[in-house]
Amino acid sequence: MEEKQPNQTPQLEDMLNEVSSPESACLTDEALARAQEKIAELEGNYLRAKAETENMRRRAQEDVEKAHKFALERFAGHLLPVIDSFDAALADPSEDLAQVREGIELILRQFNSALEKGRIVVMNPVGEKFDPRLHQAISMVSAEQEPNTVVSVLQKGYLIAERVLRPALVTVCEPKSASSSAPAAHNAKLA
Numbered sequence: 001m002e003e004k005q006p007n008q009t010p011q012l013e014d015m016l017n018e019v020s021s022p023e024s025a026c027l028t029d030e031a032l033a034r035a036q037e038k039i040a041e042l043e044g045n046y047l048r049a050k051a052e053t054e055n056m057r058r059r060a061q062e063d064v065e066k067a068h069k070f071a072l073e074r075f076a077g078h079l080l081p082v083i084d085s086f087d088a089a090l091a092d093p094s095e096d097l098a099q100v101r102e103g104i105e106l107i108l109r110q111f112n113s114a115l116e117k118g119r120i121v122v123m124n125p126v127g128e129k130f131d132p133r134l135h136q137a138i139s140m141v142s143a144e145q146e147p148n149t150v151v152s153v154l155q156k157g158y159l160i161a162e163r164v165l166r167p168a169l170v171t172v173c174e175p176k177s178a179s180s181s182a183p184a185a186h187n188a189k190l191a
Helices: 010-020 022-091 097-117 183-190
Strands: 120-123 135-141 150-155 157-160 163-166 168-173
Touching: 022 097, 097 120, 135 150
Parallel strands: 135 168
Antiparallel strands: 120 157, 150 168, 157 163
C-alpha cells in the first residue's frame, strides 16, 4: 500500500492517479494540441494588433506634420493680400504724404487682421498690472497710477494661441514709498 505524504490531500491524489492513467495521456495530448492552437491564435491576434497600433502611430505622426505644414500655408495665404497692398502702394506715383500715410495705416490694419487670422494677438498692456509672464520691465518710473502697473509700452508683445511669442517691453509704476535710490532694486525684483 502506498504511503501518503503528509501534505497531500485526497483530491490531489485523485488527480495524480488520473494523469498517470493511459486514458489521460490521450486527453493530455488533445488538451496540449488545443492549447497550442489557442497560443497560435493569440499570437496572430497580438501581431495584428501590434501592426495596427504601429500604423495608427505612423498615421497620427503624418497628420501632425501635415497640420503644421498646412497651418503655415494658411497663414502665408493671409499675408499675401498684405504684400499685394505694399506692391500697389509702391507703384502709386502720388507724392501726397497724407495719402501715403492713409495707405500705410490701411496696410497695417490689413496686416493685423492677417495676424489675428493666424491666432497671433497683439498685447498693448498700458494700465494693466505688471505680469512677468507677459511683460518685460525695462524701468520703473514715478506716476500717478497704482504701483506695479504698466505706464508705457516701448515695444508691443505678441501671443500666439495664448502663448507668449514675444513679451511686451514696458515701463512700470514704482511704489509710492520708494525713494529715488530704490528703482534699481525694484527692477531686479521685476525681472
